[in-house]
């Protein structure tokens with residue numbers, strides 16, 4: 001794992017966007033695995049700015065998002081499809097037909113999850129997978145549990161995640177209790193993984209991801225076994241990690 005230290009959120013966002021921009025420039029028809037949450041908003045803003053400056057062309061890019069709340073339609077303002085449209089897709093020249101977010105309303109979800117994994121594989125897997133990390137060490141919505149789950153699946157969100165995400169809903173009762181998420185195997189299939197983290201609430205999770213034992217109680221720790229992981233984190237998120 002390579003750790004890149006950023007001064008603050010803006011610095012993290014710029015550094016992460018530069019890495020994604022380089023991927024798109026080097027391989028214009030690349031497959032991006034994309035993430036939602038507060039952390040990547042600045043990264044996406046920088047990508048939009050690079051697009052507007054004429055430095056990036058997304059016309060051949062394909063994307064697969066990590067996760068989606070179960071039960072939310074794509075036009076719900078808390079759905080992750082909506083988030084992606086508002087924060088990135090509506091502002092760049094990506095073909096929406098090439099953007100994929102698990103469908104929160106899928107009926108036969110086991111078949112649909114398997115199809116999602118098959119589609120990622122058929123696209124050649126993610127050239128670059130962007131990840132945030134939860135306070136509890138989750139990646140996507142792979143919550144701490146007793147085993148690493150390989151494929152895209154439906155999860156029960158933990159109380160900690162429901163609490164953390166309630167800030168975005170009118171009330172905690174409105175937060176969906178379940179979500180669909182790429183599995184650990186789907187994520188690990190990426191050729192490169194870029195993890196971004198900021199703020200002291202992430203410090204323990206970032207430490208455990210990079211330096212703790214590889215255990216499903218900290219799902220992000222599995223990334224230690226991937227050959228090409230870059231972590232871009234600010235000083236606060238790296239506070240518990242060794243200085244060098």
Ligand code: PGA
Nearest residue numbers: 037038039040132133134
């Ligand atoms: P956040 O979430 O970016 O909103 O902190 C990250 C995550 O849960 O993966």
